[in-house]
Amino acid sequence: MCLAIPSRVxxxxxxxxxxxxxxxxxxxxxxxxxxxVAVGDYVLIQHGQFAYERVDAERARESLALxxxxxxxxxxxxxxx
Numbered sequence: 001m002c003l004a005i006p007s008r009v010x011x012x013x014x015x016x017x018x019x020x021x022x023x024x025x026x027x028x029x030x031x032x033x034x035x036x037v038a039v040g041d042y043v044l045i046q047h048g049q050f051a052y053e054r055v056d057a058e059r060a061r062e063s064l065a066l067x068x069x070x071x072x073x074x075x076x077x078x079x080x081x
Contacts, residue, residue, distance in 0.1 A: 004044040005067065006060035007051075009037055017051065019043065022064075 007019035015030045028049045035054055042060035043051040
């Protein structure tokens with residue numbers, strides 16, 4: 001199972017994007033994207049730093065809020081979810 005955290009696009013330079021993932025910034029490739037991505041969009045990123053899906057902003061914010069709530073419970077083992 002893979003848990004992808006929605007990442008907000010901060011900058012785009014050709015086929016690379018700078019994203020914010022849970023407060024950390026990193027560069028990811030947009031080569032696998034089948035749709036246009038703009039600054040402010042949310043994307044999901046797979047292992048290897050490739051964005052693969054754009055996520056609706058409202059859905060992304062809901063997911064991030066739920067993740068924050070779960071992480072605040074202090075469960076280090078995700079199987080407890």
